[in-house]
Amino acid sequence: MRPSIYFNVHLVSDSTGETLNAVMRAAAAQFENVIPLEHNYYLVRSERQLERVMRDIEAAPGVVWFTISDEALRMKLEQFCRAKQVPVLAVLDASIHLLSRHLGVAATDRVAGQHALNQEYFERIEAINFALAHDDGQNLQGLIHADVILVGVSRTSKTPTCVYLANRGVKAGNIPLVPGVPPPAVLDQIDPANGPLVIGLKIGVERLVQIRSQRLIALNETSTTDYTDEEAVRSEVTEASRLFQRKKWTMIDVSRRSVEETAAAILNKLNERRGQG
Template sequence: MTKQITVYIVSDSAGESADLMIKTVMSQFTGQDIIMKHFSYVQNQQEMNNVITLAKYNPSIIAYTIVTPTLKHYLDQRAEEEGITAVDMMNPLMGVFSQKFQMEPTCEPGQIRKLDEDYFKRIEAIEFAVKYDDGQEARGLNQADLVLVGVSRTSKTPLSMYLANKKIKTANVPLIPEIPPPPELFSIPGIKCIGLIITPEKLNDIRKERLKNLGLTGPANYASLNRILTELEYAQNIMKRIGCPIIDVSNKAIEETADIILDLYNKRGSFA
């Protein structure tokens, strides 16, 4: 026998998690007439009373995800008074987490949306860093939150990815004497750029090790000290022209350099 049931989905946030769960449960009761009605961002007792009034005169269930303690208590109390079935879809699991972590939940609505937004911003920044790595697609420099410049092997790429995981869209441009920098590099504010320098001796060691890892053991201009001195002088001239902050990465781990960049980024208003 087919019955018509109205499910009132009530939340002090968007109610998306309750909506998905209700649909999952509904799929197990095929052939039944189930109507869903949403009440999102419920913030006070009057709005809760409106739901109670509707549910009172229909075969219904109130399914809710409410984290605000006073609202949750009020709904539970009113539903019991009116003989309405109200199902708390969050509190049992919240209680288990609270017990395991030995702490009380924040009870702030809308946190899952904030987490989702953070996640997608991070993914967007990572995709940006990959797309605009090593001077690719110079047109993207204007869209970057931050642009790293420096000679080869100054950790531009790993720094770009590290910063991307902090939701900062980072591009990087290699400075090579034989290849002029893209014009876009000089059209963005110098404050949005960070120059990376390194001592000649340290870069010489890094490049020699790089060549060894590639199986190239003979002499190579790439790792010669004269070549390195030429590149570093050229790079510093470009950085002065841009007018950007310069960081010496010689004896710094990626995390240390990134912390310096993040400090600059935050102090200077996200390089706006």
């Protein structure tokens, strides 16, 4: 196996840096055994702040990605990087230019435009609060106001998927299925046509045993229980699948899906239901 390659990547943003982090990690993931050493600089909006960034870049050369709206600061950073022969890329420029050409409208130089306090922003915050308040079977009656309800056995990534969906403005709650305990009655009160979209999260037995075993190791728990016993887990998974089929809920297999992939599949199902697919 080829040894790992480490490289410095400087992420310079006049906002929160979310875009840069997402793009950098997506790009780095396409290379095997490549490990970026992140240097993050957020809310860079003055020459003084940029001077500190440039000193750091000079001390640890690598790749520079930036999202800066101020033209003077952009030029200063780009000229510095060219002089030092450091690769530099304005991450959003190509996308902004494409939209500008398509729409026939010039882009603004608004800082952190994606974080404007508009209706969408407040809906996202409301969705996050909803996910936290309706996590792991809490406030069951309030789930009738959800957009999506996730149902599944323990360790099927219900909570992180709900939080991810909330960041997309979707109000999601989740209900754990516990062996020997009947599902909460609220699930029988859901209107299949107009109520929340109920999603059953399926998972393979071997994969679930692996995930749960790793969880116990992380907690320094060494005792053997039904939580990781293969036959007990098989029975648990089978019973959950039967419930999903009996209720005719949409099912998504999360065995080899990341949280992002599961959320994307749920968003597709939700859009189809709303007639946007």
